[in-house]
Amino acid sequence: MNTAVPAISPGKRAIRETALADLDGLKQRHPAAFAKSAARRILMIGLPLAMVLLALAAMVWLDFSLVRIWNGLHRLGQFAVLMIPPAPEGRFMAFSIALGETLAIAFLGTLTAAILAFPVAFLAAKNVIPNIFVHFGARRTFDVFRSVDTLIWALMWINVVGLGPFAGALAIACADFGAFGKLFSEAIEATDGKATEGIAASGGSKAHQVRFGLVPQVLPVIASQVLYFFESNVRSATIIGIVGAGGVGAYLTELIRVLELKQVAFLILMILVTVAVIDFISSKLRMAVIGKSKMV
Amino acid sequence: MATAIAKLPDQQAAALSRAYASSVAAKRMKTLGAFAVLLVLIVISGQMADIRPWKLITNIGNFGSFIGRTLPTLTFGNFFADLANWYWNFGAWFRLLVETILIAYLGTFLGGILAFCLCFFASANLVRNKTTRFVARRFLEFCRTVPDIVFALIFVIAFGLGPMAGVLALTIHTVGALGKLFAEVVENIDMKPVEGLQATGASWLQVVRFGVLPQVSSGFASYALLRFEINVRGAGVMGFVGAGGIGQEFLIAIRNFYYTDVSAILLMIITTVILIDLGTEQVRHRLIGMERMR
Numbered sequence: 144m145n146t147a148v149p150a151i152s153p154g155k156r157a158i159r160e161t162a163l164a165d166l167d168g169l170k171q172r173h174p175a176a177f178a179k180s181a182a183r184r185i186l187m188i189g190l191p192l193a194m195v196l197l198a199l200a201a202m203v204w205l206d207f208s209l210v211r212i213w214n215g216l217h218r219l220g221q222f223a224v225l226m227i228p229p230a231p232e233g234r235f236m237a238f239s240i241a242l243g244e245t246l247a248i249a250f251l252g253t254l255t256a257a258i259l260a261f262p263v264a265f266l267a268a269k270n271v272i273p274n275i276f277v278h279f280g281a282r283r284t285f286d287v288f289r290s291v292d293t294l295i296w297a298l299m300w301i302n303v304v305g306l307g308p309f310a311g312a313l314a315i316a317c318a319d320f321g322a323f324g325k326l327f328s329e330a331i332e333a334t335d336g337k338a339t340e341g342i343a344a345s346g347g348s349k350a351h352q353v354r355f356g357l358v359p360q361v362l363p364v365i366a367s368q369v370l371y372f373f374e375s376n377v378r379s380a381t382i383i384g385i386v387g388a389g390g391v392g393a394y395l396t397e398l399i400r401v402l403e404l405k406q407v408a409f410l411i412l413m414i415l416v417t418v419a420v421i422d423f424i425s426s427k428l429r430m431a432v433i434g435k436s437k438m439v
Numbered sequence: 440m441a442t443a444i445a446k447l448p449d450q451q452a453a454a455l456s457r458a459y460a461s462s463v464a465a466k467r468m469k470t471l472g473a474f475a476v477l478l479v480l481i482v483i484s485g486q487m488a489d490i491r492p493w494k495l496i497t498n499i500g501n502f503g504s505f506i507g508r509t510l511p512t513l514t515f516g517n518f519f520a521d522l523a524n525w526y527w528n529f530g531a532w533f534r535l536l537v538e539t540i541l542i543a544y545l546g547t548f549l550g551g552i553l554a555f556c557l558c559f560f561a562s563a564n565l566v567r568n569k570t571t572r573f574v575a576r577r578f579l580e581f582c583r584t585v586p587d588i589v590f591a592l593i594f595v596i597a598f599g600l601g602p603m604a605g606v607l608a609l610t611i612h613t614v615g616a617l618g619k620l621f622a623e624v625v626e627n628i629d630m631k632p633v634e635g636l637q638a639t640g641a642s643w644l645q646v647v648r649f650g651v652l653p654q655v656s657s658g659f660a661s662y663a664l665l666r667f668e669i670n671v672r673g674a675g676v677m678g679f680v681g682a683g684g685i686g687q688e689f690l691i692a693i694r695n696f697y698y699t700d701v702s703a704i705l706l707m708i709i710t711t712v713i714l715i716d717l718g719t720e721q722v723r724h725r726l727i728g729m730e731r732m733r
Contacts, residue, residue: 159640198548201541205602205683215598222597247484254481290712291705294588294676298693303502304495308488313495382586385679386690389488396680399592411585418584 222404229408238394238410242417244308245390248383249376252315257369260285260320264327270339271331271353281324288321293379297388308389315376315383326368327361334360366432370425377421381414509702526703532688536707538602539684540715542677543670545606550613551663554579557614558621559647564630579622583615587673591682602683609670609677617666624658625651657726664719664726671715675708 162169170177231238265271267281296314304310339356347355384392391414398407447455511525526532559565561575587608594604633650641649678686685704692700 158638162639194548198545201545204541205538205545205606207603207606211598211603215594215603218597219593222593243487244489247487250480250484251488251490254477286713286716287709290672290709290716292672292676294679295689295705295708298690299502299505302505302693303498304491309490309494312488312490378584378586382588385588385592395589396592399589399596402596411589415581415584 222402225402225404226408228405229412230405231409232403232406234394234406238391238413241384241391241394242413245380245384245392246377246417246421248308248311248315248388248390249373249380251312252380253319253369253373253376255312255316256319256323256372257365259316260323260327261365264324264331265353265357267324267328268331270334270336271357278328282328285321285324285328288317289325290321291318293318293383294386297383297386301387306387306389311380311383311388311390314388315379318379319372319376322372323368327365330361330364330368331357363432367429370429370432374418374422374425377418505698508698509705511699511702525699528700532685532704532707535678535685535688536711539674539677539686540671540711542602542605542609542684543667543674546609546613546674547663547667547670549606550610551617551659551666553610553614554617554621555659557618558625559651561618561622562625564626564628564633565643565647565651575618576622579615579618581615582611583619585612587612588676588680591677591680595681600681602677605674605677605682605684608682609673612673613666613670616669617662620662621655621659624655624662628654661723661726664723668712668716668719671712675712 263281263284267278267285269278272278293314296317297310300310300313300317304313334357338360339352342352342356380390380392381395382392384390384394385396387393391410395407395410398404398410446452511521513521513525557575557579560571561579563572566572566575590611591604591608594607598604598607628651632654633646636646636650674684674686675689676686678684678688679690681687685708689701689704689708691697692704
């Protein structure tokens with residue numbers, strides 16, 4: 144502590160230069176600020192190193208080769224040139240109808256999933272059904288539904304209702320049923336118990352408690368989540384046609400396979416615009432829904 | 440203890456109940472209106488999406504029998520032989536499953552690095568230049584709006600069939616999704632350390648390294664893990680378009696009606712996804728805990 148602190152000379156970056164000049168003094172005066180713990184250091188160096196090594200091993204396993212990347216980039220450049228200018232080449236109406244179908248699939252799928260998941264989510268909430276077996280069972284059911292991808296659900300539903308958008312809507316409904324169940328039950332558990340207690344104290348039955356104590360609290364949260372999922376489902380519904388479950392995906396697959404790249408570019412632009420419009424509308428609606436109740 | 444509830448004079452009570460009734464009626468009308476709009480939308484989209492509920496009802500038995508047929512015959516007397524029979528191709532499937540996870544990992548890793556580099560340019564509190572921010576944001580938006588499988592379709596043609604196309608497709612999608620989330624994390628930081636560093640004359644890079652990074656690293660890691668979870672699911676279906684992973688085998692099984700293979704592969708996918716979900720959830724809870732302690 145007896146080292147004299149040098150006076151700070153005026154000028155640009157004065158503090159910095161003074162500090163750098165007096166680095167040793169600073170180290171001596173404030174050892175704690177410069178100390179590095181060994182464990183933290185190992186973590187800081189070891190973890191990124193392990194991640195990079197794993198990534199390199201993965202590249203070897205997955206057959207990465209610079210030659211293929213180089214050739215591929217070259218070909219991608221050619222594709223990019225072929226994509227300009229984007230043009231529908233007389234299929235604008237067909238694309239529009241397919242996009243409408245896509246929106247319909249997303250809308251109906253999301254709505255069905257929400258309607259189905261709403262009652263079941265109460266079973267999975269600890270504060271509604273205290274029975275551990277019921278809510279554990281409900282949660283694992285949601286997990287199983289959630290972990291199967293929409294495209295896999297679509298393949299299975301095609302076996303039941305045949306090729307077409309109906310299978311797509313059912314697939315989205317199934318995949319989202321799991322996701323909604325999880326989110327809804329978490330929203331229900333995060334509610335304030337006071338309202339329910341108040342209703343119980345004034346003699347309300349269990350059904351009353353749920354209807355007047357819980358539902359008003361969770362409804363805005365749920366509505367905003369449903370809207371959010373609708374946005375993301377519009378994106379999923381654009382690809383569901385890849386396996387033959389309706390929407391714009393069928394065109395996309397076919398046109399890419401036959402390298403009609405101008406039409407592909409036009410279709411992708413149409414999708415981007417549609418998604419942007421839907422996002423805009425749904426974010427406005429979400430604001431309106433949440434704004435009223437100040438987000439639980 | 441009994442307390443008497445004071446009753447209002449009749450006139451006043453009537454006025455209050457009238458006001459209540461009218462406000463409830465207004466709310467009801469609003470709800471009914473919303474339901475009517477919803478109903479119209481349902482009918483229109485039902486028409487467009489070719490919804491045939493009766494077809495579902497008549498064919499729902501198919502779903503049951505489809506599931507039934509995928510179930511393997513497992514007998515107690517001969518359990519292990521039956522199990523071995525069900526998972527007759529376990530070695531190859533397991534390899535493909537590992538490949539799927541590696542595709543997801545590599546996609547998340549590369550995408551995460553790129554998103555990390557880009558997110559600082561997209562956050563309003565670090566970049567004052569509006570053009571840079573606009574370009575960075577629109578680029579990220581493009582990357583995440585085009586579905587990963589569409590990129591995979593194009594890359595399969597450009598780079599050839601195989602997992603590399605899948606990795607690159609996931610990478611691009613991850614850049615878009617993570618870049619946006621990262622930028623939001625950066626925008627929510629406490630600006631005091633940043634201002635402190637700027638006051639001492641630190642360069643932009645130094646500000647980011649010492650002022651921003653310590654605040655955002657746990658948030659970044661948490662989002663990256665979440666993305667990894669999503670990418671495992673995404674990598675599972677990359678095989679549908681020939682971009683590697685277990686999806687190809689699943690598609691073959693389901694198209695050729697190899698029923699027990701379908702259930703075997705599906706069970707492997709579900710187990711993997713749930714295990715990875717649980718694992719990353721644990722790590723993420725710890726990361727969030729670390730952040731709370733700071």
